Structures are given as C-alpha cells and as structure tokens.
Amino acid sequence: MSEVYEREPVTEASSDAAVSSQADITAEIEAIGKEYASVGVEETQPRLDYPPYRSSILRHPTKDPHQADPEEIELWAPVFGPQDVDPLEADLTIAERGEPIGERIVVQGRIVDGDGRPVRGQLVEIWQANAAGRYLHKRDQHPAPLDPNFTGVGRCLTGADGSYEFVTVKPGPYPWKNHYNAWRPAHIHFSLFGTDFTQRMVTQMYFPGDPLFPLDPIYQSITDQRARDRLVAGYDHELTRHEWSTGYRWDIVLTGSARTPMEEQ
Amino acid sequence: MTATPGQTIGPFFGFALPYERGHELVPPSHPQAVRLHGTVYDGAGAAVPDALLEIWQPDADGHVVQRPGSLHRDGYTFTGWGRAATDNAGHYSFTTLEPGPAEPGRARFIAMTVFARGLLNRLFTRIYLPGGALEADPLLATVDPGRRDTLVAVREDGGLRFDVRLQGEGETVFLSYPRQT
Numbered sequence: 001m002s003e004v005y006e007r008e009p010v011t012e013a014s015s016d017a018a019v020s021s022q023a024d025i026t027a028e029i030e031a032i033g034k035e036y037a038s039v040g041v042e043e044t045q046p047r048l049d050y051p052p053y054r055s056s057i058l059r060h061p062t063k064d065p066h067q068a069d070p071e072e073i074e075l076w077a078p079v080f081g082p083q084d085v086d087p088l089e090a091d092l093t094i095a096e097r098g099e100p101i102g103e104r105i106v107v108q109g110r111i112v113d114g115d116g117r118p119v120r121g122q123l124v125e126i127w128q129a130n131a132a133g134r135y136l137h138k139r140d141q142h143p144a145p146l147d148p149n150f151t152g153v154g155r156c157l158t159g160a161d162g163s164y165e166f167v168t169v170k171p172g173p174y175p176w177k178n179h180y181n182a183w184r185p186a187h188i189h190f191s192l193f194g195t196d197f198t199q200r201m202v203t204q205m206y207f208p209g210d211p212l213f214p215l216d217p218i219y220q221s222i223t224d225q226r227a228r229d230r231l232v233a234g235y236d237h238e239l240t241r242h243e244w245s246t247g248y249r250w251d252i253v254l255t256g257s258a259r260t261p262m263e264e265q
Numbered sequence: 266m267t268a269t270p271g272q273t274i275g276p277f278f279g280f281a282l283p284y285e286r287g288h289e290l291v292p293p294s295h296p297q298a299v300r301l302h303g304t305v306y307d308g309a310g311a312a313v314p315d316a317l318l319e320i321w322q323p324d325a326d327g328h329v330v331q332r333p334g335s336l337h338r339d340g341y342t343f344t345g346w347g348r349a350a351t352d353n354a355g356h357y358s359f360t361t362l363e364p365g366p367a368e369p370g371r372a373r374f375i376a377m378t379v380f381a382r383g384l385l386n387r388l389f390t391r392i393y394l395p396g397g398a399l400e401a402d403p404l405l406a407t408v409d410p411g412r413r414d415t416l417v418a419v420r421e422d423g424g425l426r427f428d429v430r431l432q433g434e435g436e437t438v439f440l441s442y443p444r445q446t
Contacts, residue, residue, distance in 0.1 A: 047385065048384070058311070058432060059313070066404075074442065114266055116266055151280070152280075189281070202387060222270045253267065258444055
C-alpha cells in the first residue's frame with residue numbers, strides 16, 4: 001500500500017500526529033536495540049526516554065532520579081479489605097443481561113516481592129479492551145463495537161499465598177495514533193501494590209506469540225528481551241477448564257521491600 | 266528475584282482506576298480539611314490532561330495508618346491514601362489532612378506517585394509542607410538547592426499547591442529508592 005500522505009519531519013511530539021510510518025518506528029526500535037546490545041549492561045525496566053513512543057518525548061524526566069532513603073511512611077503501603085473489593089469484581093464476564101462476546105479466559109498468577117515473599121491481601125486492579133479491541137472510554141475512537149455486556153474493569157485482593165485470579169475475555173489488538181497504521185499487541189493493564197509504598201507499579205500483561213511485539217514501541221521500550229518476556233503470560237493447560245475457558249498464568253515480582261524484619265508486624 | 270517491568274498507564278485508565286471520592290481522604294466538611302492541588306506539565310509547559318496521581322501519608326499525628334477503606338469512603342475513616350486524575354486542564358485536587366511529623370521537629374511530607382500516558386513507568390516524589398523543619402531534612406539537604414523548591418508545596422488561599430513538571434525548566438525532583446532495580 002502506498003503512502004496516502006506526505007510525511008513531515010517530526011517536529012512536534014504529539015501522539016496524534018501519526019506522521020511516521022511503521023518502517024520508521026521499526027528502524028528506530030532496531031537501532032536502539034543494537035545500541036543496547038553493544039553496551040552490554042542489563043536493563044530490567046522500560047526506558048522513560050524512548051522516542052519511538054512519541055508521547056514519551058515531552059513526558060520523561062531528563063534528570064536522573066534522586067536516591068532517597070525511605071522514611072517510615074514510604075516503608076508501608078495502603079491497606080485494602082473486603083469493604084473495598086467485592087469478590088465478584090474478579091469476574092469480568094458477569095453482566096446483568098448476558099455474557100460478553102469473545103474468548104473466555106482465566107488469568108491466574110502469584111505476586112511476590114523481590115525476596116520471593118508473597119504479597120498477601122493486597123489490591124490488584126485490571127482494565128482492558130473488549131474482544132474487538134475497544135475500550136469503554138470516551139477517548140477511544142476506534143470504530144470497533146462496544147460490548148454491552150463487558151466493561152473490561154476488574155479488581156481483587158490477593159490470597160494468603162499472593163495469588164490472584166481473574167475471569168475475562170481475551171482483549172483484541174487495537175489501533176492507536178503513535179504512527180501511521182500503529183497497532184498495540186493485545187494486553188491487560190495491571191495496577192499493583194506491595195507492602196511498601198516504593199513497590200507501587202502499573203504494567204501490562206501480554207499474550208504469548210503476538211505478531212505485533214516487534215512493532216510496538218511501548219513493549220519495546222523495555223530494551224532487554226528477558227525483561228520483556230516477564231510481561232508475557234504463559235498458556236497453561238492446567239488452568240484451562242473443560243468446555244469452559246482457556247487459561248493463562250502470569251506471575252509478578254515487585255521490587256524489594258526495604259522494611260526490616262523488626263518492622264514487620 | 267528480578268522485578269517485573271512497569272509500563273505506561275496509557276490513555277484509557279479513566280474508566281477503571283478513578284473512583285467515587287478517591288481524591289477525598291477526608292470530606293471537605295472535615296474541620297481540618299485542606300486542599301492539596303496543582304497542575305501537571307510536560308516538557309513544553311503544556312498541561313497533561315491524562316495523568317493519574319496517588320498520595321500516601323501519615324495522619325495528623327504523624328502516624329502511619331494501616332486501615333482499609335480507601336476505595337469505599339465512609340466519610341469517617343482516614344486511610345492515608347488517595348487517587349486523583351488530572352482534568353482537561355491538567356489540574357488535580359485532593360482533600361486531605363496535613364500530616365504530622367514522623368518525629369517531633371522533622372519535616373512533614375506526603376508521598377506521591379505519578380502516572381501518565383506517555384510516561385513509561387511510574388515516578389515517585391515527595392510533597393513537603395512548607396516550614397522551618399525543611400532546613401534539617403536529610404533528603405532536601407542532598408538535593409541541588411536550585412531544585413529543592415520543586416519538592417515543597419506552596420501555601421496559597423488556605424490550601425497547598427504542588428505542581429508536577431515532568432520535564433524541562435523546574436523539572437520536579439523524582440525519587441528512587443534502594444532495592445528498586
């Protein structure tokens with residue numbers, strides 16, 4: 001397919017400009033990947049300054065973070081309980097009128113801290129597009145159908161072993177405006193808390209074998225393949241339920257707790 | 266064990282993460298209620314309308330609170346935690362209590378986490394309350410004096426204003442903690 005409009009140099013960091021082609025973005029991703037491989041220092045988190053993701057250009061700090069010794073409040077995290085989360089919120093396929101369209105899946109895993117200790121009774125929040133790749137959000141203009149039986153929002157509290165489980169439908173990939181013909185690999189957003197304030201994180205879970213991985217600047221902002229792999233769930237036939245749903249396992253490791261055992265209650 | 270990588274919160278968290286009275290750690294009618302508000306800016310000085318901010322703080326006596334109920338505000342339980350999205354003008358607002366010092370004479374601060382579309386991982390910072398105790402604060406003592414003000418709220422109209430600048434002139438000092446890599 002030929003280009004339908006002339007490309008201009010990227011002078012403005014706008015996610016809606018869509019001035020670059022996928023070939024431009026892929027070339028930028030590959031150049032950064034080569035540079036990363038040549039330096040040989042392992043990175044485990046996304047780069048904040050990752051120009052192929054255009055909206056990061058004006059939204060990343062330019063100064064290194066300042067090292068802080070956590071004070072008392074930063075050694076603790078907010079507490080959530082049964083008044084905060086209804087157990088039914090972990091099943092995104094429950095709707096008043098009927099069932100959502102799509103491939104029903106179970107997503108299960110464990111959340112542990114950097115020392116492998118389970119994160120118990122803590123809040124997990126997820127949100128996602130429906131099976132057609134459409135979010136229930138006013139800013140989502142993708143002309144794919146909304147599903148009246150699917151909000152794509154779920155919550156749960158982890159169990160005593162740090163485990164969580166959601167029942168949902170597999171989200172579809174969807175287009176966005178980072179560049180011309182840009183598509184996000186299918187993903188579920190996860191919001192996570194640990195036992196320390198410093199462990200707070202938000203991330204995205206992907207599905208194995210997605211052909212969009214090499215093209216996606218958000219996934220590729222993690223320059224290390226092993227680190228990227230940590231965001232990809234595994235298909236798990238043990239979680240697949242007879243004549244009901246397929247199953248995926250995704251375990252999550254938070255950063256280390258800075259609280260000493262003395263401070264543990 | 267190596268931590269799972271973060272990712273951007275993206276543009277579509279608005280239907281999922283904000284919740285009713287998430288920004289009200291106390292009701293506005295509370296006798297000690299104070300407004301903590303500000304604007305999030307990008308590197309071009311433009312407001313960021315799709316950021317999400319969370320605060321975590323001790324109570325008015327400086328004690329860490331370990332009480333559930335942040336997602337289900339009953340109007341009486343102070344949990345120390347709140348969440349606010351920025352509006353179309355990049356502005357956020359919390360109603361909270363001024364935290365007490367962890368120990369007498371220590372500087373008082375509220376911990377903040379910043380998320381936004383375009384921001385590939387969360388950022389941490391501190392919102393210090395203005396006052397004399399700042400001089401003796403061990404963190405502020407190690408921050409470039411020209412950037413210290415970015416960590417201190419401004420007392421204004423009976424409330425506290427704290428702007429977040431993700432990049433460029435007046436860039437907020439963001440923090441990293443031990444054991445985060």
